[in-house]
Amino acid sequence: MTTPRVNPNKRLEDQGITGVSQAHYNLLEPALIEAALKRGEGRLGLGGAFLASTGTHTGRSPKDKFVVRSADVEDKIWWDNNAPMSPDAFDCLYADMLEHVKGQEVFVQDLYGGADAEHRLDVRVVTELAWHGLFIRHLLRRPEAEELATFDPEFTIINCPSFKADPARHGCRSETVIALNLSRKLILIANTAYAGENKKSVFTLLNYLLPEKGIMPMHCSANHGLDDANDTAVFFGLSGTGKTTLSADPARTLIGDDEHGWSETGIFNFEGGCYAKTINLDPEAEPEIYATTSRFGSVVENMVYDPDTLELDFTDDSLTANTRVAYPLDAISNASATSLGGVPKNIIMLTCDAFGVLPPIARLTPAQAMYHFLSGFTSKVAGTEQGVTEPQPTFSTCFGAPFMPRRPEVYGKLLQEKIAKFGAECWLVNTGWTGGAYGTGSRMPIKATRALLSAALDGSLKNAEFRRDPNFGFDVPVAVPGVADVLLDPRRTWADPAAYDHQAAKLVAMFAENFAQYVPFIDDEIKRAAIG
Ligand SMILES: Nc1ncnc2c1ncn2[C@@H]1O[C@H](COP(=O)(O)OP(=O)(O)O)[C@@H](O)[C@H]1O
Numbered sequence: 111m112t113t114p115r116v117n118p119n120k121r122l123e124d125q126g127i128t129g130v131s132q133a134h135y136n137l138l139e140p141a142l143i144e145a146a147l148k149r150g151e152g153r154l155g156l157g158g159a160f161l162a163s164t165g166t167h168t169g170r171s172p173k174d175k176f177v178v179r180s181a182d183v184e185d186k187i188w189w190d191n192n193a194p195m196s197p198d199a200f201d202c203l204y205a206d207m208l209e210h211v212k213g214q215e216v217f218v219q220d221l222y223g224g225a226d227a228e229h230r231l232d233v234r235v236v237t238e239l240a241w242h243g244l245f246i247r248h249l250l251r252r253p254e255a256e257e258l259a260t261f262d263p264e265f266t267i268i269n270c271p272s273f274k275a276d277p278a279r280h281g282c283r284s285e286t287v288i289a290l291n292l293s294r295k296l297i298l299i300a301n302t303a304y305a306g307e308n309k310k311s312v313f314t315l316l317n318y319l320l321p322e323k324g325i326m327p328m329h330c331s332a333n334h335g336l337d338d339a340n341d342t343a344v345f346f347g348l349s350g351t352g353k354t355t356l357s358a359d360p361a362r363t364l365i366g367d368d369e370h371g372w373s374e375t376g377i378f379n380f381e382g383g384c385y386a387k388t389i390n391l392d393p394e395a396e397p398e399i400y401a402t403t404s405r406f407g408s409v410v411e412n413m414v415y416d417p418d419t420l421e422l423d424f425t426d427d428s429l430t431a432n433t434r435v436a437y438p439l440d441a442i443s444n445a446s447a448t449s450l451g452g453v454p455k456n457i458i459m460l461t462c463d464a465f466g467v468l469p470p471i472a473r474l475t476p477a478q479a480m481y482h483f484l485s486g487f488t489s490k491v492a493g494t495e496q497g498v499t500e501p502q503p504t505f506s507t508c509f510g511a512p513f514m515p516r517r518p519e520v521y522g523k524l525l526q527e528k529i530a531k532f533g534a535e536c537w538l539v540n541t542g543w544t545g546g547a548y549g550t551g552s553r554m555p556i557k558a559t560r561a562l563l564s565a566a567l568d569g570s571l572k573n574a575e576f577r578r579d580p581n582f583g584f585d586v587p588v589a590v591p592g593v594a595d596v597l598l599d600p601r602r603t604w605a606d607p608a609a610y611d612h613q614a615a616k617l618v619a620m621f622a623e624n625f626a627q628y629v630p631f632i633d634d635e636i637k638r639a640a641i642g
């Protein structure tokens with residue numbers, strides 16, 4: 111006899127979700143693909159990848175994300191950054207969504223977030239789309255088959271792209287809604303089929319839950335030295351800064367590309383898969399990510415393809431610049447089997463500076479690292495958020511403000527304590543523009559960024575000669591093997607150095623203006639590291 115693939119006491123009706131025509135519990139990849147094809151959700155691509163398009167929503171909808179303002183979370187949430195929803199409005203939304211799924215087929219995946227068994231969070235993801243079930247099966251982590259019979263989800267996510275919310279009735283902003291109810295342990299997602307909402311809502315949840323356990327949740331990718339899990343590096347960065355690209359380094363073991371926790375013993379991936387951008391993906395520079403786009407079960411999202419040959423067009427951004435592929439970590443040959451790493455030896459803070467002002471790498475003191483972590487300066491790139499069509503400068507605290515339910519100081523203090531205790535080296539890496547701002551200059555060559563990172567991670571960069579940057583106060587190497595010297599000094603890459611100085615002064619003023627909000631919460635050392 112085979113063991114049941116769902117806990118017989120935790121069927122949907124036990125959770126109050128009744129009347130669906132069929133609930134498919136924990137289908138495996140082939141069955142999810144079969145179902146998705148039968149339902150006309152997309153096409154089977156080359157190599158057995160699933161090709162999906164999401165219609166209007168091809169990126170996250172941060173403005174439509176809400177946290178339910180109930181008494182028990184009132185003091186814990188950073189309300190300036192998280193739009194509140196009343197418990198009554200949420201209850202109404204929940205009731206209406208449950209009514210909506212009556213008579214429908216739904217797909218249920220029981221999964222968890224957190225590779226560290228001690229800190230894992232069991233979640234049930236109920237989706238209207240079979241391919242969303244496939245996506246989240248890749249992105250989260252899978253319990254052993256025999257664990258399913260006793261699986262007891264702590265949180266439940268219900269995702270219905272065909273449900274349209276009503277702002278008047280549901281207290282939201284548009285027909286699209288992502289509502290987190292931390293007291294009822296429910297997340298509701300409606301009127302968007304962008305798959306990234308599923309994974310980023312679990313991330314938001316972990317960002318809420320883990321600080322109380324002394325764990326630092328991080329919007330970062332991570333890798334470690336081949337055969338050396340103690341040589342761990344983490345790469346913080348908002349969307350588009352290079353977390354996924356730069357962590358996939360053939361010379362290192364990949365731990366994960368987006369979300370990790372830092373406990374007393376080391377770091378752990380929250381996820382079990384990756385979600386890579388495919389726009390202009392270069393098969394020579396990124397052979398492994400490229401190969402996943404024609405791999406059985408991969409989810410290819412919003413890529414344009416030839417309807418006859420199914421050949422993918424990597425250059426076509428007509429649906430969105432945010433074209434993606436989702437795959438499990440084991441699709442990458444040098445991925446870690448455990449998704450664990452030691453405490454970080456190097457902390458890289460990635461920024462994509464579209465002003466072309468910041469140097470491609472700078473060494474940060476712990477106080478400067480805190481300053482940049484709280485500031486979170488970068489440019490949003492086209493596509494990952496609805497409505498962003500060209501680089502847009504932003505200060506996204508903790509390099510992930512849209513996913514941070516608590517106040518920045520909470521994460522800042524955790525990181526500060528961990529850096530002080532374990533003594534990581536910190537670096538700021540600009541993967542954005544060089545030779546001028548966006549429009550004039552060009553994006554930093556990936557080769558140069560990789561060479562700089564290799565030098566930082568193998569320790570050789572420590573021996574380089576450094577100059578103190580007059581605008582930002584951090585130390586910048588003067589020469590690094592494999593990188594043209596001129597690149598290391600952005601002022602020299604601009605045709606007009608005076609224009610550089612002008613833009614740098616403007617950026618310094620932006621940093622200072624933004625940082626004022628954190629001054630009441632920080633110690634003197636960080637105040638001294640402040641810019642401007
Ligand atoms: N110097 C660079 N470093 C990293 N990525 C770069 C660089 N130049 C261009 N890119 C491009 O920028 C994008 C970075 O995206 P990605 O790695 O998915 O970031 P994230 O995972 O942080 O969202 C990729 O499309 C990559 O090809």
Ligand SMILES: C=C(OP(=O)(O)O)C(=O)O
Pocket residue numbers: 169170306307310348349350353354368385494
């Ligand atoms: C999935 C996302 O993450 P990233 O772009 O950081 O890879 C996203 O922001 O929608």
Ligand SMILES: [Mn+2]
Pocket residue numbers: 353354355367368385386387
């Ligand atoms: Mn990524």
